[in-house]
Amino acid sequence: MYDRILLSTDGTVASEEAESHAIELAAAHDAVLHVLYVVDEDVVTSYSGDEYVDESEGPEHGLEELGRDTIDDILTKADERGIEVVKALQQGRPAERIVTYADESDIDLLVLGTKRRPAEYRALLGSVTDRVLRLTTRPATVIKTEVSE
Secondary structure, X not given: OOOEEEEEOOOOHHHHHHHHHXXXXXXXXXXXXXXXXXXXXXXXXXXXXXXXXXXXXXXXXXXXXXXXXXXXXXXXXXXXXXXXXXXXXXXXXXXXXXXXXXXXXXXXXXXXXXXXXXXXXXXXXXXXXHHHHHHOOOOEEEEEEOOOO
């Protein structure tokens, strides 16, 4: 049923449950698991970086390192299950990059994690997952995670 599954992750607690679910789905369907981490360009461009003297030390490097580490961790878990993984680390606006990647890779199912939050919070700030669901025409599974804040 699913040949290509996309797991979009940001390395947070909310993504951990989605990671496990995506790996289980890929194993059950003998699907290729695409793992995408998007370095949010809004975070990178809004940061002044005053304490950095060397341009190579900006916040995008820390976010890229987190992205590589997150992808490698998922790759290790998927490898243990014999799942083929396609890794992708991109920069841009997360929701738009996720939808574009899914379209370009002809993804059969998107797996996204989100934190369960009060309606008031979502009404004011929204979430990447909410935006992806509004933009995509592809099937998507959302894994909600309870977090205490």
